[in-house]
Amino acid sequence: MELIIVDDHPLFREGLKTIVKRDANYSVVAEAGNGKEGIELGKKLRPDIMLVDISMPGKNGIQMIRELKDAVPETKFIIISMHSEADYIVEAFRAGATGYMIKESAASNLIKGLETVAKGELFLDSALSQEVVFKLLQSKGGGSDSPQDPYSTLTSREQEVMRMLAEGLTTKEVAAQLYISPKTVENHRTNLMKKLGLQSTVELIRYAARLGLIDLDTWAI
Template sequence: MAVKRILVIDDHPLFREGIKTIIRRNTAFEVVGEAGSAQEGLREAMRLRPDLAVVDISLPDKSGIQLVREMIAALSGIRIIMVSMHSKVDYVAEAFQAGATGYVTKESASENLLTGLLAVARGESFLDPSLSREVAMRLLDVSGHKRQAGGESGGQAAYDTLTPREREVMRLVCEGMFTKEIADVLSISIKTVEHHRASIMKKLGLQNTVELVRYAVKIGLID
């Protein structure tokens, strides 16, 4: 296998250094660039045209999931593995739906990142072993014990009616972001955020942010 050129995108310099150290253990890979934000990451990807990219979901200026969509659209053939502190199934499912081909938690990066990169470089998909079963249940919808939110919501089935963008907005709302902050992170207008929030509330049968957060906890979207 020819040496694969890798771009690392994460907003924490120390973690980027750790990722680069792990990657350099295998001569099949070469780190050709790094970035600390989505905007810088896309710019470097366009300039360097790497074979692979390691991307964090939580970036300061934009969701890493949105960045994946943009990179896939702009660069034919690039393959992306996400390394994130988030282990919730929904984050993983959205990452793959956006076009990522691998997902590793930061907690297990030292053990699993190289394995994941090798798999992705071969054209395969890779899931952190600790997540595989949960993600399969979520993506294939074969869980025999779907979580029910009860009371103010229609459970997991209602959540499944949300669009990918609505899920992004919902997650950011539940993380405590204000409307303007969400608009800035997702590069959309305040009016569009408000429209998505109204749609989310209607689809889930909720009345306010407190109920939304409670619902998110009950379906396992947040802790």
């Protein structure tokens, strides 16, 4: 089975490739250092499985999976992240991931995760807490009465603006990068804040960090 690794740390990618080489059933055909490159490679090579980090420059792993899951429906996605909090993991599975493991477990669990996902089953790292399992069951078994995840109600452009604002970009900087007017950025900001029920930039940053969109350690709040 062909794999693509998407992680912004070259040494960690090398470590994953070393583990994969132990099993002749799998081979790494490409690697990327950010979500944008991962999307391009995924669409071009259409691998069997992609190993994806969450926190990366530009598009993060969750955004990448959302964009790829319809374009390459046959591809499976395993998140390998330092984040073990329930909110990150639930959001990853909602986005379309089929497996999740923490980086500390990769050496011992990677092949098992690949085998599980290759069989069409979901893989959840055994090192993760029971809270994660409970939240996953809630999100999958709540039926039509379950409240919709606020983040999923945002348009793709609103999600993009949200991430950039949470990373500390000004309205003018966001406008320049997206080739839209500052007024349009402000409109998107107003709409997304209303949908998410947020009142301030600090709340926006914390919300984005909880989803794994940014690293909260970079902010002194």
